[in-house]
Each structure stands twice: as structure tokens, then as C-alpha cells.
Amino acid sequence: MPPVTLPEDYRRHVTAALAALNVRNLVLSLHDPSLPGAPGEDVGRGSPYAVGGQRFLEFAWELGFTGIQLGPQGQTTEDNPSPYDGTLFSRNVLNVALGELAREEPWGALLRPERVRAVIASRPGGESRVAHRHVFRVQEEALEEAWETFQFKRAQAQPGSVIARVAERFEDFQRENAQWLERDALYDVLCLEHGRSYWREWPSEWDRRLWNPRPSEEGAFAHRRQVLRAKHAARVEGYAFRQFIVHEQHRALRERTAAWGLKLYGDLQIGYSPRDAWAWQGLFLGSYLMGAPPSRTNPEGQPWNYPVLDPSRYHEPPGQPHVYEPAAKPGPVLWFMASRVNKMLAEYDGLRIDHPHGLVCPWVYRAGEVEPVRAVQNGARLFASPDLPEHPELARYALVPPEGLDRSVPRYADGWVRELSPEQVTRYSALFDAIIAAVHAQGRQVSDLLCEVLSTMPYPLKRVLEQYGLGRFRVTQKADLTNPRDVYRGENAAPADWIMLGNHDTKSIWALAERWFAVGEARAQADYLAWRLHPEEEGREAFARRLVEERGMLVQAKFADLFVSRAENVMVFFADLLGLKETYNAPGTVSDENWSLRIPQEYRREYGEKLERDAALNLPGALALALRAVKPELQPLIENLERLAARLRRG
Numbered sequence: 065m066p067p068v069t070l071p072e073d074y075r076r077h078v079t080a081a082l083a084a085l086n087v088r089n090l091v092l093s094l095h096d097p098s099l100p101g102a103p104g105e106d107v108g109r110g111s112p113y114a115v116g117g118q119r120f121l122e123f124a125w126e127l128g129f130t131g132i133q134l135g136p137q138g139q140t141t142e143d144n145p146s147p148y149d150g151t152l153f154s155r156n157v158l159n160v161a162l163g164e165l166a167r168e169e170p171w172g173a174l175l176r177p178e179r180v181r182a183v184i185a186s187r188p189g190g191e192s193r194v195a196h197r198h199v200f201r202v203q204e205e206a207l208e209e210a211w212e213t214f215q216f217k218r219a220q221a222q223p224g225s226v227i228a229r230v231a232e233r234f235e236d237f238q239r240e241n242a243q244w245l246e247r248d249a250l251y252d253v254l255c256l257e258h259g260r261s262y263w264r265e266w267p268s269e270w271d272r273r274l275w276n277p278r279p280s281e282e283g284a285f286a287h288r289r290q291v292l293r294a295k296h297a298a299r300v301e302g303y304a305f306r307q308f309i310v311h312e313q314h315r316a317l318r319e320r321t322a323a324w325g326l327k328l329y330g331d332l333q334i335g336y337s338p339r340d341a342w343a344w345q346g347l348f349l350g351s352y353l354m355g356a357p358p359s360r361t362n363p364e365g366q367p368w369n370y371p372v373l374d375p376s377r378y379h380e381p382p383g384q385p386h387v388y389e390p391a392a393k394p395g396p397v398l399w400f401m402a403s404r405v406n407k408m409l410a411e412y413d414g415l416r417i418d419h420p421h422g423l424v425c426p427w428v429y430r431a432g433e434v435e436p437v438r439a440v441q442n443g444a445r446l447f448a449s450p451d452l453p454e455h456p457e458l459a460r461y462a463l464v465p466p467e468g469l470d471r472s473v474p475r476y477a478d479g480w481v482r483e484l485s486p487e488q489v490t491r492y493s494a495l496f497d498a499i500i501a502a503v504h505a506q507g508r509q510v511s512d513l514l515c516e517v518l519s520t521m522p523y524p525l526k527r528v529l530e531q532y533g534l535g536r537f538r539v540t541q542k543a544d545l546t547n548p549r550d551v552y553r554g555e556n557a558a559p560a561d562w563i564m565l566g567n568h569d570t571k572s573i574w575a576l577a578e579r580w581f582a583v584g585e586a587r588a589q590a591d592y593l594a595w596r597l598h599p600e601e602e603g604r605e606a607f608a609r610r611l612v613e614e615r616g617m618l619v620q621a622k623f624a625d626l627f628v629s630r631a632e633n634v635m636v637f638f639a640d641l642l643g644l645k646e647t648y649n650a651p652g653t654v655s656d657e658n659w660s661l662r663i664p665q666e667y668r669r670e671y672g673e674k675l676e677r678d679a680a681l682n683l684p685g686a687l688a689l690a691l692r693a694v695k696p697e698l699q700p701l702i703e704n705l706e707r708l709a710a711r712l713r714r715g
Contacts, residue, residue, distance in 0.1 A: 067668030067669045067672060068669070068671050068672030068675065068712065068715070070127070071708060073704070073708075074126075074128075074684070074708055075126065075128055077684065077701065077704045077705055077708060078127075078128035078687065079128065080701055081684075081687040081688075081691060081701060081705055082128070082130075082687070084691060084698055084701065085627050085628070085690055085691065085694070086559075086630075087627060087632060087633070087634055088130075088632045088633060089130055089562075089632070089633040089634070090129050090130050090634050090636070091129065091130065091131040091132065091133050091327070091329065091633070091635045091636070092129045092131070092635075092636055092637075092638060093132075093133040093568070093635050093637045093638065094132065094133070094135075094637070094638040094663075095134065095135035095568065095648075095659065096110060096111055096112055096117075096134065096137060096147075096156070096158075096159055097109045097110050097111075097145070097158075097194040097196070098194075098638060098648070098661055098662050098663055099111060099112060099114075099116065099117035099121075099662070099663060100116045100119075100120055100662065100663040100664060100665050100667055101114060101116040101117075101191065101665060102114065102115040104184065105161075105162075105163050105184065106187060106191060106665070107162065107183050107187060107199055108187040108188065108195035108198055109158055109194045109195065109196065109199040110194070110662055110663070111159040111160070111161055112134065112159065113160065113161040113164075113310075113313035113314065113316070114161040115161070115163070116665065118317070118320065120667065121324075121326065122324065123667070123668065124326070125325070125326045127641075128683055130325070130326065130327060131327035131328070131329055131413070131414070132321070132326060132327070132329065133329040133331070133416055133514070133635060134329065134331060134412075135147040135148075135331050135568065136148055136150050136330075136331045136418075137150070137155055137156055137314075137331075138150030138152055138153075138154060138156060139151040139156045139248075139337070141200075141261070141338075142196075142197055142200040143261075145194070145659045145660070146658070146659055147333070148333045148335050149335055149337055150333070150337055151248065151337045151340055152333075152340050152404055153241075153244035153248060153404070153407065154244070154248045154339070155310040155311060156310070157204075157207060157306045157307070157309070157310050158203050159310055159313070160203065160207060160306070160310050160313060161313060162175060162179075162180050162183060162203070162206050164313070165180075165206075165210050165309070166180050168226060170226070170230075170312075171210075171230060171309075172214075172217060172225070172227040172230055173213075174209075174210040174213045174214055174217075175210050175213070176209075179206055179209060180206070183206055186198070191662060191664060192661070192662055192664065193657075193660045193661065193662060194659070194660040194661075194662055196656075196660065207309070208302070210305075210309070211302045214230070214231075215298075218231050233308070233312070234305060234308050237304070237307075237308045237312075238301075238304050238308075241304075241307070243403070244343075244403075245303070245304050245307065246289075246293070246300070247275060247339075247343035248303065248307075248339055248343065249299070249300040249303035249304060250274065250292055250300070251339045251342055252299065252303055253292055253296045253299055253300065254266060254271050254274070256296075256299070257271075262338055263338060263339075263341075263342040270285065270288060271288075272342070273345070274288065274289060274342075275342070275344070275345065276345045314411060315411075318411070327413040327414060328414075329412055329414045329415060329416055329514065330408045330411065330412035330414075330415050331416045332405065332408060332415045332417050332418055332499075333418045334354070334368075334370065334418045334419040334422040334423070335354075335368060336370055336371055345371070346377075346396070347373055347374060347377055347396055347397050347400055348371035348372060348373060349428075350431070351430065351457065352372050352428040352430060352431060352446075352457075353367070353368070353370060353372060353428065353430075353431045354368055354370040354371070354372045354422055354427065355368045355369075355370075355427055355429055355440040356368065356427060357427040357440065357441075357443060357476030357520075358441060359518075359519050360520070361520075362651065362652065364437060364441070365440040365441050365443075366440065366651070367429065367436035367437055367439060367440040369436070370422075372446065373397050373400075373495070374397065375397075375446070375447070375461045376460075376461075377395050377396050378394075378395050378397045378398055378494050378495070379393060379394060379395040379494075380393040380394070380395045394498075397495075398494065398495070398498050401495055401498040401499070402498050402501065402502055405498065405499050406505060406506060409502055409503065409505075409508055414508065414512030414514065415512065415513055415514070416514040417513055417514065417516060419516055420515045420516065420517060420525060420529070421520070423495040423496055423499075424492055424493070424496060424522075424524055425445050425446065425447055425448065425481075425492065425522050425525055426445070426446045427440070427443050427444070427445060427476060428443055428444060428446050428458070429442065429443035429444075430443075442454065443476075444475055445475060445476070445480065445481075445522070446458060446461055447461055447491075447492060447524070448463070448464045448469065448475070448480060448481050448524070449461075449462060449475070450462035450464060450466050463488050463491050463492060463524075464484070464488065468481060468482055468483060468484075469481060469482065470482045476520075477522075478520055478521055478522050478523060478526075480523075481522065481523045481524055482523070483523075484523070484524060484527055489524070489527045489528060489531065492524045492527070492528055493531070496528050500532060510532050510534065511533075511560070513532075514537075514562050514635075515534050515535065515536060515537070516537055517529070517536035518536075518537055519542075519551060519552075521536060521551075533560055534560055535557075535558050535559070535560030535562065535631070536551075536561055536562075537561070537562050537563075537564065537567075538551065538553075538554065538556070538557045538563040538564070539552055539564055539565070539566060539567065540552055540554050540563065540564070540565055540622065540625060540626065541565050541566050541570060541571070541576055541622070542570070543592075545589070554625045554628065554629040554631075555596070555629065557629040557630050558630060558631065559630050559631065559632045560633075561629075561630075561631040561633065562631065562633040562634075562635050563626050563629050563631040563633070563634055563635070564626065564634065564635040564637065565622055565623065565626065565636070565637070566637050566639075566640055567635075567637055568637065568648045569648075569649055569650075569651045570637075570647075571647055572639045572645050572647065573619055573622060573640045574619060574639075574640070574643055574644070574679065575645040575646075575647070577615060577618060577619050577622075578615075578645070580618075581615060586611075586612055586615075586618060587612055589618060589622070590612045590618060590621075591608050593611060593618070593624075594607045594608035596625050596628060597621055597624055597625065597628065597690070597692070599693060614678065615678075616677060616679055617678055619678070620681070620682055620685055620686050620689065621686075623636075623683075624687070624689035624693070625690075626686075627686065627687060628690045628693050636681065639661065641680065641681045642663065642667060642671055642674070642680055642681075643671070643674040643679045643680030643681070646661050647661075672712075672715050673715075675712045675713055675715070676713055676714070676715050678713070682712055682713065684706070684708035684709040684712065685705070685709030685712075685713075687705050688705035688706045688709060691705070
């Protein structure tokens with residue numbers, strides 16, 4: 065079957081339907097490695113900077129999406145592909161499109177074409193999964209060759225040549241990003257010196273604290289850093305050059321997506337890579353770590369092992385020792401947060417804020433416990449533990465007095481904090497305020513922020529988000545159809561919310577629908593969707609029966625349910641769009657399958673084949689269902705959408 069083609073008037077009618085349904089943003093969510101590679105360039109991992117990745121992003125725009133939500137794009141390690149454990153400032157050089165480096169423009173032919181062909185030829189297995197470890201090794205070898213070639217050509221470059229222009233931009237990049245480049249580069253240097261890839265295993269206590277000296281050690285530690293820079297000058301500069309390449313390729317992508325009118329959203333992860341935990345350790349509490357408490361999403365809780373920003377360093381030290389009081393002048397933590405967010409907002413059009421609880425009311429547990437799961441279950445809220453016998457150290461950070469707590473509920477419950485004054489909300493909002501300040505400084509809107517609030521919304525977080533008019537996530541595949549007040553039901557969404565069927569941590573809606581039919585839950589889904597999409601009682605039962613009889617139609621109706629909600633922002637995960645049934649990531653598990661699912665190279669053809677069977681998202685069809693439910697008077701638009709939907713089903 066030939067690849068799916070879209071009629072000329074397709075995007076016009078889809079855009080009109082989104083406007084009629086008050087949907088401001090229709091965003092496709094995906095992670096870099098999942099992107100397809102083009103024939104002749106696929107190294108075993110996707111990249112938004114490679115030809116195949118950019119063609120898919122253009123395809124998403126053609127389908128009617130207004131934005132792309134990327135996962136975190138920080139550098140991952142060979143042993144851990146999770147983007148949420150990647151670096152905060154350094155970008156992932158696994159995204160570098162090698163083929164571009166082999167051309168004279170814009171890089172001065174830094175790679176030999178045969179090197180690129182060899183990397184592509186060495187790709188193991190098929191194209192459906194990311195070969196992370198393999199790509200990590202061959203990409204490093206190729207980038208080392210590019211660096212060596214650049215050094216050689218730079219020494220002989222004529223003024224005005226391609227290499228001379230690259231060298232000039234590289235110097236500017238190093239100067240503008242010196243603060244984080246040095247820290248991140250020296251981490252690699254010390255891993256090499258000590259023969260250990262994890263900083264806590266380095267034998268030198270000084271090197272473990274290289275960026276966190278005691279007052280009497282500052283001069284000696286600065287000298288140590290100077291010695292390391294001089295001894296490993298080429299390696300430090302080589303690290304910067306790799307970062308320069310990937311930052312330049314990202315800048316070029318931004319220009320392309322801006323020309324399409326496609327927004328790019330970054331992911332402000334809550335966690336820290338080992339590199340960042342080492343480089344910025346002076347900003348963290350030493351005795352506590354951050355995790356997720358028991359919840360509907362994770363009943364046992366999750367010990368993330370992420371460091372916790374030290375509240376006593378949010379602002380400049382107060383006059384009284386050992387008392388946490390906000391001061392007018394920002395301290396090192398707020399400067400760190402501002403630097404991080406300003407960099408991201410200079411590189412994206414908006415940001416997903418990962419687990420904003422961790423910025424407002426983090427759940428913390430003791431570090432170094434033998435049983436971390438038990439420790440996280442017995443943890444506490446950092447700012448709402450004024451008198452807990454098992455956590456006396458947290459009393460100094462309490463923003464709520466004992467009488468402000470509801471002790472009839474677990475301390476991780478949304479209602480543990482009963483009430484807050486405006487002053488208390490301001491103190492809870494310190495890190496969030498730094499984000500908002502960066503939003504304004506970069507010329508963005510507060511509505512360009514997406515807050516990943518799932519099943520739990522602690523009262524302090526609710527108050528902080530309310531003051532900025534920010535919503536939460538509504539993941540409708542998780543909706544409890546027996547509870548009219550359930551947070552995941554579409555009818556409970558507010559305009560500022562982001563609504564979706566699933567995300568990178570859930571099952572594909574297509575796999576879930578199979579389970580609904582297998583265990584006898586499809587009828588309940590059909591009845592709910594009929595109530596949502598067929599307001600008139602007459603014909604509702606027949607509509608519900610049709611959803612049960614046509615499995616694909618049931619899923620299309622689940623998509624339509626997103627569009628009839630009051631939420632003005634709809635997100636679709638790539639597996640749900642394309643009809644893929646595999647799970648992208650299973651939270652709380654360690655597996656080579658996690659973070660490895662890829663979009664097939666022949667996605668246009670496979671998508672077209674699935675549309676014929678109603679086994680992938682038929683966007684015009686879903687929009688037509690939604691409009692019939694809430695705007696039946698728009699009959700001409702509905703008919704055009706139904707015509708487009710039928711055309712897609714015919715191939």
C-alpha cells in the first residue's frame with residue numbers, strides 16, 4: 065500500500081475544528097530516540113536533528129498538530145538511557161546528526177563519508193528498538209574523529225572559510241556557556257583520572273567535593289580545578305565542541321519548526337544526573353533525597369534517589385542562624401533555577417514541568433537507608449513537617465504550624481495541609497516564582513507551561529498553580545468510570561488543563577482497548593462515551609452498541625472525548641497516534657525495553673494501513689464525533705471532516 069497522503073484541504077478543516085472546539089494546543093508527545101531514521105542515515109537511534117526525525121515532525125504538522133512535546137534532552141549514560149536521569153545543561157550528543165558533519169556546509173566536512181556509512185552499517189538488529197549501548201559507543205567514536213579533524217583544520221583555516229566561521233561560533237559558545245561547560249567537562253576528566261564513572265566512588269574526597277569546598281578550602285579547590293583544566297585542556301575543549309555541535313543543530317531545528325508554525329516544548333525534569341548532583345552538590349540537602357509518596361499512580365511510592373534543593377540556600381542567609389526565613393535577595397538555589405530555566409526557554413517555545421510537587425512541596429526521605437522503598441513510604445513533606453518525631457530535622461523548614469495540619473489523613477495526602485495564608489503561599493512558591501520570572505524574561509506566556517500533576521494535587525501545590533492560572537494533566541485512560549468526581553474524567557477538566565489518553569509511562573490506548581474487550585470492560589467504556597458524545601437519549605444505546613461492536617471505533621471515541629472536554633490543550637502520545645501497542649516505559653522497572661520503542665521508517669505506509677482498520681488515530685473522524693456532540697450546528701464543517709475521515713479509511 066502506498067504511504068498515506070492528505071487531501072489539500074485537510075489541515076484547513078482540522079484547524080477550523082480545533083478552533084470551534086476551543087482547543088488552543090494540539091501537541092504530539094515523543095522522545096528523541098523514538099523518532100524514525102531515514103534510509104541511509106539510521107544509526108540505531110532517532111534524533112530530531114536528523115533527516116528522518118525532521119520529516120516526521122513535518123508529518124505531525126501536516127496532520128494538524130500545533131506543537132511537539134519532547135522529553136528531556138540532557139546527556140544520558142551508556143548504562144542508563146532514561147532521559148529523566150540525563151543532564152540539566154549539557155545536551156545529549158547521541159542526538160547529533162552525523163551525516164550533516166560529513167558535508168562541507170555548514171561544518172567543513174568534519175567526518176569522512178565512509179565513517180558515517182560504517183556507523184550506519186554497524187547498526188544491530190532491526191529498526192523497531194533503540195540500540196542504546198551500541199549507539200553510545202559508535203557515536204562517541206565518530207564525534208572524537210570530528211573533534212580531531214576540527215583541531216587539524218582549525219590550525220590551517222583561512223579567514224572567512226567554513227572552518228574559520230565554525231571556530232568563531234565555537235569560541236562564542238564557550239564564552240556564553242562557560243559556567244556549566246567547565247563543570248560538566250571536568251566530571252568526565254575526573255571519571256577518567258579515577259577510572260570510575262560515578263563520582264561517589266572516586267577515592268579522592270577533594271575531587272568528590274570539587275565544587276563544594278569549605279570556606280577554608282576555596283583557594284585550594286580553585287587551584288585543583290585550574291590544574292585539571294590545564295592538564296586536560298584538549299579533553300575539556302573537546303567536550304565543549306561536542307556540546308557546541310548539538311546546540312547548533314538544535315538551533316537549526318528551532319528555525320525549521322518556527323517556519324512551520326510548530327511549537328517545541330522542552331521537559332523541565334525534576335531529577336538530576338550524577339554529573340549535576342556532583343557539580344551542584346553545594347545546593348542540596350545532604351541527609352534527604354526526593355521521591356514519590358504512595359499514590360494511586362504508584363501505590364508503593366518510588367525512591368527516586370534525587371537530591372533535594374536546600375531551602376536555606378533559596379535566598380541569601382538570614383540574620384539568625386539555623387532559621388529558614390526568606391530574604392529579598394535571591395540566593396544560590398534561585399540563581400541556579402533561573403539559569404536553568406532561562407537556558408531552556410531560550411531553546412524551546414514552552415516547558416513541561418515534570419512533577420511540580422518537587423518544586424513546591426517535595427516528598428523527601430532519609431538518604432542512605434538500607435531499604436529505600438520503606439524509607440520513601442515513611443517520608444514526609446519537606447515544608448509541612450513541623451513536629452514529626454521521626455523527622456525532627458525537617459522542623460526548621462516548616463512553612464505550616466502544627467495546627468495547620470489534618471492528622472486524620474496520611475501525611476502524603478492532598479489534604480495534609482489544611483489552609484495557607486497568602487504569605488505562606490508566597491513562601492511555597494519560591495522556586496515556581498523563579499520559573500515564572502524566566503518565562504517573562506524570555507518573552508513567553510505563563511500558558512506556555514505544562515504542569516505534570518497526575519493523581520495527586522497537594523493543597524500547597526494547588527494554591528501555587530491557582531495563583532498563575534495553571535492547570536493539571538488529565539489522563540483519561542485512567543478514569544474511574546464509577547466515580548463522577550474522578551480527576552481523570554474528561555468532564556472534570558478545566559480550560560487550563562492538558563488532557564490526554566496516555567503518556568510515556570502508560571500503556572498504549574490500543575493495547576488497553578484490547579484488554580477492555582478481553583476482560584469485559586468495553587461495555588462500561590462504551591456507555592460512558594455514549595453519554596459524553598451522544599447527548600440525545602434517542603439513539604444513545606445504538607451508539608454504545610456500535611462502540612462495542614467496532615473496537616477501533618471505541619478508541620476513536622476515546623480520542624473524541626478529549627476534544628469535548630473544557631480543556632483547551634490536548635496532548636497525544638506518538639504510540640497512540642500511530643496505533644502502536646507496545647509500552648514505551650514501564651515505571652519502576654529496569655529493562656532494555658524501556659525508552660527504546662521507535663517509530664518505523666515506513667510510518668506513512670503503516671499509518672495508512674492502520675487507518676483502513678480504524679487502528680490508528682483518525683483525527684478528522686475524532687473531531688467530527690466531538691463536534692456532533694457539542695456543536696451540531698456546524699454541519700458543513702462536520703461533513704467535511706467526515707469526508708476526510710472516510711478518505712483516510714479508504715487509503
